[in-house]
Amino acid sequence: MNSIITLKDIVVEFDGERILDKINLDIKDKEFVTLLGPSGCGKTTTLRIIGGFINPDSGTVYFDGKEINGLPPHKRNVNTVFQRYALFPHLNVYENIAFGLRVKKVPEKEINKRVAEMLKLVNLVGFEKRTVQRLSGGQQQRVAIARALVNHPKVLLLDEPLGALDLKLRKEMQIELKRIQQQLEITFIYVTHDQEEALTMSDTVVVMNGGVIQQIGSPVDIYNEPENAFVADFIGESNILNGLMLKDKLVEISGRTFECVDGGFGDNTPVDVVIRPEDITIVAPDESQLCGVVESVIFKGVHYEMLIDAYDYRWIVHSTKAAEKGASVGLKFGPDDIHIMHKLKETEQFGEETPDEE
Amino acid sequence: MKNKLISAPYLVWMVVFILVPLLMVAYFAFTDKDGNFTLNYVADVAQYSQIFVRSIWLAAIATVICLVISYPLAYILTGMSKNTQSTMLMLVMLPMWMNFLLRTYAWMTMLGNNGIINSIFGFFGLGPYKMLNTEGAVVLGMVYNYLPYMILPLYSVMVKIDKSVIEAASDLGCNTWNTLFRVVLPLSLPGVMSGITMVFVPAISTFIISRMLGGGGNLLIGDLIEMQFLGNAYNVNLGAAISLVLMVIILLIMTIMNQFGSDDETVLM
Amino acid sequence: MKKISKVYLGLVLMFLYVPIFVLIVFSFNTTKSRTVMSGFTFEWYAKLFRNEIIMSSLANTILIAVIASVTATILGTAAAIGINNMKKLPKAIVLNITNFPIINPEIVTGVSLMLLFVFFAARMNLEFGFVTLLIAHITFSVPYVILNVMPKFRQMDPFLYEAAQDLGCNSRQAFFKVVLPEIMPGVVSGFLMSFTFSLDDFIISYFTCGSDSQTLPVTIYSMTRRKVSPEINALSTLIFLVVVIALVLKNFVERRSESRSLKTKEESL
Numbered sequence: 001m002n003s004i005i006t007l008k009d010i011v012v013e014f015d016g017e018r019i020l021d022k023i024n025l026d027i028k029d030k031e032f033v034t035l036l037g038p039s040g041c042g043k044t045t046t047l048r049i050i051g052g053f054i055n056p057d058s059g060t061v062y063f064d065g066k067e068i069n070g071l072p073p074h075k076r077n078v079n080t081v082f083q084r085y086a087l088f089p090h091l092n093v094y095e096n097i098a099f100g101l102r103v104k105k106v107p108e109k110e111i112n113k114r115v116a117e118m119l120k121l122v123n124l125v126g127f128e129k130r131t132v133q134r135l136s137g138g139q140q141q142r143v144a145i146a147r148a149l150v151n152h153p154k155v156l157l158l159d160e161p162l163g164a165l166d167l168k169l170r171k172e173m174q175i176e177l178k179r180i181q182q183q184l185e186i187t188f189i190y191v192t193h194d195q196e197e198a199l200t201m202s203d204t205v206v207v208m209n210g211g212v213i214q215q216i217g218s219p220v221d222i223y224n225e226p227e228n229a230f231v232a233d234f235i236g237e238s239n240i241l242n243g244l245m246l247k248d249k250l251v252e253i254s255g256r257t258f259e260c261v262d263g264g265f266g267d268n269t270p271v272d273v274v275i276r277p278e279d280i281t282i283v284a285p286d287e288s289q290l291c292g293v294v295e296s297v298i299f300k301g302v303h304y305e306m307l308i309d310a311y312d313y314r315w316i317v318h319s320t321k322a323a324e325k326g327a328s329v330g331l332k333f334g335p336d337d338i339h340i341m342h343k344l345k346e347t348e349q350f351g352e353e354t355p356d357e358e
Numbered sequence: 359m360k361n362k363l364i365s366a367p368y369l370v371w372m373v374v375f376i377l378v379p380l381l382m383v384a385y386f387a388f389t390d391k392d393g394n395f396t397l398n399y400v401a402d403v404a405q406y407s408q409i410f411v412r413s414i415w416l417a418a419i420a421t422v423i424c425l426v427i428s429y430p431l432a433y434i435l436t437g438m439s440k441n442t443q444s445t446m447l448m449l450v451m452l453p454m455w456m457n458f459l460l461r462t463y464a465w466m467t468m469l470g471n472n473g474i475i476n477s478i479f480g481f482f483g484l485g486p487y488k489m490l491n492t493e494g495a496v497v498l499g500m501v502y503n504y505l506p507y508m509i510l511p512l513y514s515v516m517v518k519i520d521k522s523v524i525e526a527a528s529d530l531g532c533n534t535w536n537t538l539f540r541v542v543l544p545l546s547l548p549g550v551m552s553g554i555t556m557v558f559v560p561a562i563s564t565f566i567i568s569r570m571l572g573g574g575g576n577l578l579i580g581d582l583i584e585m586q587f588l589g590n591a592y593n594v595n596l597g598a599a600i601s602l603v604l605m606v607i608i609l610l611i612m613t614i615m616n617q618f619g620s621d622d623e624t625v626l627m
Numbered sequence: 628m629k630k631i632s633k634v635y636l637g638l639v640l641m642f643l644y645v646p647i648f649v650l651i652v653f654s655f656n657t658t659k660s661r662t663v664m665s666g667f668t669f670e671w672y673a674k675l676f677r678n679e680i681i682m683s684s685l686a687n688t689i690l691i692a693v694i695a696s697v698t699a700t701i702l703g704t705a706a707a708i709g710i711n712n713m714k715k716l717p718k719a720i721v722l723n724i725t726n727f728p729i730i731n732p733e734i735v736t737g738v739s740l741m742l743l744f745v746f747f748a749a750r751m752n753l754e755f756g757f758v759t760l761l762i763a764h765i766t767f768s769v770p771y772v773i774l775n776v777m778p779k780f781r782q783m784d785p786f787l788y789e790a791a792q793d794l795g796c797n798s799r800q801a802f803f804k805v806v807l808p809e810i811m812p813g814v815v816s817g818f819l820m821s822f823t824f825s826l827d828d829f830i831i832s833y834f835t836c837g838s839d840s841q842t843l844p845v846t847i848y849s850m851t852r853r854k855v856s857p858e859i860n861a862l863s864t865l866i867f868l869v870v871v872i873a874l875v876l877k878n879f880v881e882r883r884s885e886s887r888s889l890k891t892k893e894e895s896l
Contacts, residue, residue, distance in 0.1 A: 053789050073792040080793045086786035090808040100794035103804070151794065365709020368702050368769065369721065375766040376727055379739030386742060431639055434632045446636070448874055453643050455870040457827055459847045460863045464646035466851070467653075467661045474649060477662040505643070563732030566829070570851060580734050587738055587834065598742070601735050608732060 003062075004029040004155060004187050005050060010059035012045055012211075019045050021211040023059070027189060027204075029154075032181050034190045034198040037208035038234070043191045046208070047157050050189065052076050064154075074103075078155040079148035084164060085140045087132040093119075093143055094128040100151040118146035121180060138169045145180070155187040162197065174201055195235050199223060207231050228341050232274040239280075239315050243273035243340070251340060254311035256289050262340040272341040277305070277318040279337035288330025294323045383605075386598035399599035406582060406600070413578040414607075416493060417561035420500035424508040424557045425550065427501070432512035432549075433542070436519075447513065454506045462499050462570050469495055469571065491573030499567040500557075507556040515549030516542070551615045559608055579604050647867060654860035671861040678858065684846040687757070688826060691842060695764035696821035702765070703772025704814050708802075710773070711780045722777075728767045729774070736767060737834035744835060755837035763835040764825045771824065772817035779813035 003026045010023040020042045027033050035043035048054045049061060052073035061068050068076060079100070087096050095102075097118055101111045119125045122142035132140060141161060148156055158177075162170045178201050181188045192198055198205050199219040207214040207222060207230075215227040226232035229240050244252040248263030253273055265271055285291045292310025304322040308315045308329065315331060323329050390396045403410075435446055453461060468474050469489040479485035489495055519542065527541045565580030572578075579600065586597025649661075657666035675681060710721055728736050740763050747753045787809060791801035807814075829844035836845055850859055 051789075051793060053792075072797070073789065074795045074797055078793075080790070082786045082790055084784065084786070086784050086790035088787060088790070088805055088808075099791075099804075103795040103800060147794065363709070365706040365713075365721075368706030368709070368773075371702060371766070371769065372706075372721070372724055375740065375743070375762060376724055379736075379743040380727065382742045382746065383735070383739045427639060430635065434636060437632075444878070448878060449640055450643070452870060452874060453647060455823065455827070455874070456647065456863070456866055457829065457844050457847065459829055459844055459851060460650070460859070460866065461646065463847075463851050463859060464650045464863070468646060468649060470661070472660075472662060474662050502642070502646070505639075559730070559732055563734045565734065566848070580732075583734055583738060587741060594742070594745075597738065601738050605731060605735055608730075612730060 002029050002064075003027060004031075004064060005189075006060075006062040006065075007046070007049070008060045008062070010046070010049060010056045010061070012042075012049070012054065013057050019211050020049075020056070023211075023213060025206060025213065025216070027155075027187060030185050030187055032178070032188045032190065032201060032203045033206060034192060034202040034204070035206050035208060036192060036195060036198040036234075037214075038193055041208040042211040043193075043208050044159055047080075047159055047189060047191050050155070051078060051080050051157050077153055078157055079151050079153040080157040080159065081141075081144045081148050081161045083159045083161070085144040085161075087140055087143055087147070089131075089133055091132070092128065093124065093130050093132060093135070096132060096143055097147045097150050099147060104151075114150050115146075118150045121149070121183070122146045122176075137165050138173065141165065141173060145177075149180070149184065153186065155189060156181075158188060158190045160191055160193070162192075162194075170197070177201065199235070207234065209234070226274060226339065226341070229272040229274060232272075232339065232341070237277050237316055237318075239275045239277065239313070241273045241275075241313055243271045245269045245271045245340065249335075251338065254290065254313060258338060259335040260338040260340060261336050262338075265340065265342070270343050272343055274339040274341060275333055275337055277316040278303070279333050280315065280317045280319075281332045282306070282308075282317060282319055282321070282323050283330040283332045285328050285330045288332045290331045291328060292331065294325050294327050294329060297322050297325050383598045383601050386595050387602040388599075390595060399595045400602070402596055403599050403603050409577050409582055410579060410603075410607075412493075412576070413562050413580075416497055416578070417500065417558050420497050420504065420561050421508075421554055421557045423497070423501050424505050425553065427505065428508040428512050428553065429550075432509055432516050432546075433538075435513050436516045443517075447510075450506050450509050458503050459566060461503055462567055465495070465499055465502060466490065466570050469498075490571065491575065493572065493576055495571040496568050496576055496578075499571040500561045500564070503567065504557040504561055507560075508553040511552040511556060512546060512549045515546045519545050555612055555615050558611065562608070563604060647863070650860045650863045651867065654857060654864045656857065656860075659857055671857040672865075675858045675861045675865075680841075681843070681846055681858070681862070684841045684843045687840060688843040691757070691760055691764055692822050692825040695761055695768055695825045696818055699765050699768035699772050699821045700814060700818040703769045703817060704776050704810070706769070707773050707776035707780065707810075708806075711777065722773075725770045725773055728770050733767075733828075733830040734834075737763070737831040740766065740831065741834040755835065756840035757837075759835045759837070760832060760840060760842065763831050764828065767828070767831055768821035768825060771820045772814070775817035775820065776810055776813040779810040783809045 005025075005027040007023050007025040010020050011018070012020040023042070023046060025046070035046055037043050045054060049056055052068075052071060052075075055070060063076065063078075088099065091099065094115060097115045098111050101114060106114075115128075116125075119128065122145055124139065124142050124146065127135070127139065127143075132143060135143065141164075144161070145156075161177075162173050165173060174197060177188070177190075190198075190201065199222070202219055204216065205219055205222045206216050209230050215222060215231045217225070222231065223235055226235060226238075229238075232238045233240055241253050245265040245268070246252055246257065247267045248265075249260055251258055251260050251262075251271070251273060290310055292308040292315065295307040295309050295314070298305045299322070300318075303318045303320050306317045306319065306323055308317055308331065310331060317331070387399055388395055388397065390398065435443055438446065470476070471486050471488070471490070473490070475489065476486040479487065523541060523545070524537055527537045532540060562578075563580045565578060565584045568576050568578040568581055583597050583600050583604070585591040586593045586600065652664065653661055654671055655667050655669070656664050657668045657670070710718055713721065740759075744753065744755060744759045744762075748755065753759070783806070787805050788801050791805040792798070796804060827844065828842070829848060832842045832845050833848065836842065847859065847862070850856055
């Protein structure tokens with residue numbers, strides 16, 4: 001597959017503050033890509049650069065292999081679904097969707113046909129004459145999607161489009177969006193801070209923090225093989241501990257040594273150790289070399305979440321079996337449940353390539 | 359939209375027709391007829407301190423009367439049904455749209471010795487009383503002309519007060535008066551402040567009301583300024599100096615008023 | 628309590644309307660008396676329409692109001708767009724200067740413009756008259772347009788403009804197709820304010836008009852300075868009638884658009 005959009009060394013500064021720091025990103029045609037990160041990480045800025053609303057201070061944007069720096073938004077073959085929809089309040093549903101086509105002076109008959117198609121695609125047939133203010137959040141969302149897609153963009157940009165919806169509606173719309181993307185076979189670039197949303201919908205997830213890309217990968221890769229402690233912490237819940245890499249495949253945590261599968265860090269190197277809460281099993285104290293006291297047990301629906309105090313660290317453990325509060329328990333995990341990561345000195349250095357890696 | 363040039367015509371207009379004229383007022387206030395710097399005219403303003411005191415005094419009385427009349431009125435209005443409210447509001451505003459010269463003229467004809475009021479008094483064997491050309495007539499004219507300017511801001515602030523706040527006050531043990539003083543009054547303070555400025559500023563600077571209802575004996579600052587520019591006294595430099603002092607007084611009062619936290623946009627329509 | 632409220636409201640409305648009704652009643656009086664109705668006549672109305680000074684100043688007033696309010700609306704809307712995009716400090720400076728004609732006493736604005744025009748009259752071939760009146764009216768109108776349009780920008784979703792661009796509009800198309808409809812209510816109310824203030828203005832016109840080009844309020848003023856003339860009563864009656872019709876019409880339009888939006892609300896439910 002070809003790249004449809006390529007960002008090369010994109011830098012954006014605002015009032016002397018670096019919003020994006022040398023972003024390099026390759027987005028393939030017909031892919032569902034999610035930019036994921038906390039607020040202020042630069043994900044929306046990245047999207048706005050692709051949309052043409054911001055020009056980077058340096059770096060190049062390619063669309064279909066052609067440089068498009070400085071090309072105004074109305075000349076780009078991308079369309080955007082805005083955060084709070086930005087529907088035109090003075091126009092009804094039909095006219096909102098027809099807006100882009102009218103600007104391009106598409107013949108009336110063609111407009112009619114394409115708007116009707118879109119209304120069908122987003123399940124809003126019969127809503128043509130409604131004023132947009134009177135629609136529910138979910139309906140407004142659908143109009144916003146239809147208004148963008150009616151122009152047949154090659155790429156659809158979505159800026160936290162589901163942020164304003166309640167949980168149930170959000171889940172429905174996630175499935176709906178994925179269906180639309182697959183049906184139309186176009187590229188979606190989706191911005192969200194909700195990791196679950198990102199993992200559910202995407203082909204590729206781009207995790208960002210502090211204006212820097214932390215990791216690019218499939219949802220499974222991102223979850224199972226986080227590249228650093230930030231990604232591990234941001235994607236799902238994690239236990240992140242200070243560790244010492246004694247030698248390859250042997251790590252010391254809380255004064256105990258554990259076998260692991262990672263290597264190449266150098267002997268006696270301080271590292272971050274990440275262990276997922278669901279990878280930990282609770283056993284009897286004598287079956288494990290790591291023991292602690294259960295501090296709290298909360299029922300979470302599918303599983304119990306337990307906080308266990310052991311050797312100056314409060315472990316989060318997910319299990320379908322609840323332990324007794326106050327009980328002494330052992331924590332057990334296998335070598336491949338231990339993920340070893342380079343220590344990061346400061347947040348700004350997240351994701352920076354460390355010279356001695358691999 | 360990013361194009362700032364679009365406001366350029368206005369910016370030029372603003373500088374030439376707002377800023378420069380005001381600077382010219384300051385310039386004329388501090389120079390004599392030959393253009394030399396002097397403080398004489400500004401110092402001369404002190405001679406007219408009596409007129410300044412009278413203007414401030416009469417405008418203040420008129421403002422207080424407006425407030426006393428308007429406050430209960432605005433409060434009563436907010437308790438009425440939506441339709442009655444808008445009709446009443448329209449009735450209050452309607453006289454405002456008639457030129458104030460005509461409104462003042464109406465009182466001129468009514469207050470005169472041969473006016474309708476004295477003839478009613480005469481019917482009962484009273485009078486005639488001298489009502490026209492008195493300070494009282496001037497205050498009456500101010501109250502009559504500027505009353506809507508007090509009612510409107512008061513009403514628009516009071517109507518926004520959440521009814522549940524008032525219910526909460528009575529729930530917490532306030533009777534009607536307590537509610538009024540402890541809850542409604544503090545919440546309506548911004549309206550009071552903008553009402554005061556909207557009545558006081560035109561009242562202190564008027565020259566029509568004093569001329570038509572006050573005769574020649576009750577000169578106000580406005581009359582004084584008008585006489586320097588268009589009257590027999592013709593003295594542009596002195597007129598500019600008086601205008602400057604008037605402007606400073608009003609700016610001072612506005613600043614004091616703003617201290618009470620009325621950053622609300624004034625209600626004009 | 629209810630009864631007292633109603634009596635109070637009635638008294639205030641009486642205070643506001645009795646003088647106007649007295650004017651109206653005596654506009655039909657056969658003699659010039661302001662106390663005794665001696666008979667019914669339309670004579671003063673006939674005289675009014677034959678009065679060339681009044682008729683020409685009326686035409687002048689309307690012409691100036693139309694030109695001034697249209698110009699002020701265009702100038703002010705463009706200015707609001709630019710000001711909205713300014714950085715904090717220049718924005719604050721421009722808005723503060725813009726506010727001057729609103730907060731300053733009208734007499735100061737009038738006097739300051741007069742000084743400017745005198746300066747130009749002495750150096751260029753400028754005469755007090757139509758042009759100076761027009762400039763003055765535009766100057767005091769623009770701030771009201773800006774004041775009305777600016778909040779609409781604040782209320783507008785800032786992404787609408789980008790959405791329009793995203794859907795293929797260049798900046799001009801985006802402005803006319805999306806931004807303008809959004810700020811239209813502010814533009815319209817700014818225009819209406821300018822228009823009515825321009826029609827109604829006396830003080831600033833008084834200082835900036837010439838002898839050959841006057842507005843209706845200035846003419847009314849000179850009429851009230853002379854001896855009693857029931858033509859003024861007739862004129863007041865007509866103006867009152869126009870104001871009532873205009874306000875009723877405005878209310879009617881507002882109610883209709885309100886009920887229309889209510890209807891669409893019901894449809895969507």
